[in-house]
Amino acid sequence: MNVATNPRQLVANDDGEPALVSEFLAADRREPVVHFTGVAKKFGTQTILDKVDLTLRQGEFVALLGASGSGKTTLLRILAGLDQANEGDLRVAPNRSVVFQEHRLLPFRRAWRNVLLGTRFGRNARAVAEKALAEVGLAAKANSWPKHLSGGEAQRVALARALVRAPALLLLDEPFAALDALTRIRMHALVEALWAEHKPAVLIVTHDVDEAILLADRILVLKDGRFSLDIDVSPALVRNRKAQEDAAEDVNHLKHRLLSELGVSTGAQIQ
Numbered sequence: 001m002n003v004a005t006n007p008r009q010l011v012a013n014d015d016g017e018p019a020l021v022s023e024f025l026a027a028d029r030r031e032p033v034v035h036f037t038g039v040a041k042k043f044g045t046q047t048i049l050d051k052v053d054l055t056l057r058q059g060e061f062v063a064l065l066g067a068s069g070s071g072k073t074t075l076l077r078i079l080a081g082l083d084q085a086n087e088g089d090l091r092v093a094p095n096r097s098v099v100f101q102e103h104r105l106l107p108f109r110r111a112w113r114n115v116l117l118g119t120r121f122g123r124n125a126r127a128v129a130e131k132a133l134a135e136v137g138l139a140a141k142a143n144s145w146p147k148h149l150s151g152g153e154a155q156r157v158a159l160a161r162a163l164v165r166a167p168a169l170l171l172l173d174e175p176f177a178a179l180d181a182l183t184r185i186r187m188h189a190l191v192e193a194l195w196a197e198h199k200p201a202v203l204i205v206t207h208d209v210d211e212a213i214l215l216a217d218r219i220l221v222l223k224d225g226r227f228s229l230d231i232d233v234s235p236a237l238v239r240n241r242k243a244q245e246d247a248a249e250d251v252n253h254l255k256h257r258l259l260s261e262l263g264v265s266t267g268a269q270i271q
C-alpha cells in the first residue's frame with residue numbers, strides 16, 4: 001500500500017524514516033463511519049463549507065477547532081442529519097448521537113425518561129436507562145426532574161441519552177463550554193472513560209485548544225470553508241496527562257501551531 005497517498009500517515013522519525021506507519025495503517029483499516037467527498041454548504045451567498053472531504057473511522061476521537069462563525073456547528077449538524085449540504089457525496093453511519101452545549105432535556109420528564117426519549121426498549125427500558133445513568137455516575141438521580149439537576153449532572157444525563165443508542169458516531173458540540181472548570185475536568189475524564197468502553201468515533205467541537213489536545217487523537221481546524229489543518233496527535237501523548245506534562249515542549253509547540261492557525265497569538269481560549 002502506498003502510504004504517501006494520505007499525508008496524515010507521513011510521520012517521520014529522527015532518521016527521516018516514516019515512523020509508526022504500521023499503526024496508522026492498522027488504524028486506517030477501521031471502518032469509516034463518515035465519508036464525505038466534496039461537501040459544500042452555503043447560507044445565501046456565504047460559503048460555509050467549500051467542498052470538504054472528511055473521513056472519520058471507528059474509534060477515532062477527533063476535535064474540531066475553528067474561529068467563531070467558521071462553520072463548525074454547521075458541519076456537525078450536517079453530520080447529525082439536522083441540516084443538509086448543498087452538494088457532495090455524504091456517507092454517514094446511521095446510528096449517531098449528538099450532545100449540545102445545553103443539555104436539551106425535557107423539563108417534564110424524569111432523568112431516566114429523558115435518557116430514553118425517542119427510543120424503544122420495550123419492557124427493559126427502565127433498566128437500560130438506569131444502566132446508562134450508572135455509567136455516567138448518576139444512578140441515584142434516575143428519578144430526578146431536570147430542574148433538580150446541576151448543570152454538570154444535566155449534561156451527564158444528555159451523555160447517557162446519547163450513549164443509550166450505542167452510536168457509531170458521537171457528535172459533541174461544545175458540550176462542556178457552559179460548565180465550571182472543575183466540572184469540566186471531571187467531564188473530560190468521564191468522556192474518556194465512556195469512549196474507552198464503547199469506542200464510538202467522536203467528533204467534538206470545541207473552542208478550547210487545551211481540551212482538543214487533551215482528548216483527541218486527531219485535530220482538525222476549519223478555516224475559510226476548508227480544513228486548514230488535520231493533525232494526528234502523537235500516539236504516545238494521546239489522553240495521557242503525564243506524558244503530556246513530560247513532553248511540555250512538544251505540547252506547547254502543538255498548541256501554538258493551533259492557536260496561530262486560529263489567529264490567536266496567546267492564551268488557550270479562542271473568542
Ligand SMILES: Nc1ncnc2c1ncn2[C@@H]1O[C@H](COP(=O)(O)OP(=O)(O)OP(=O)(O)O)[C@@H](O)[C@H]1O
Nearest residue numbers: 043044046048066067068069070071072073074075
Ligand atoms: N440557518 C442559518 N441561516 C443563515 N446563516 C447561518 C445559519 N446557521 C449558521 N449560519 C451562518 O453560518 C456561519 C457558520 O455558523 P456556525 O454556527 O456553523 O459557526 P461556528 O463555527 O459553529 O461558530 P461558533 O464557534 O460561534 O459557534 C455563521 O456566519 C452563521 O451566521
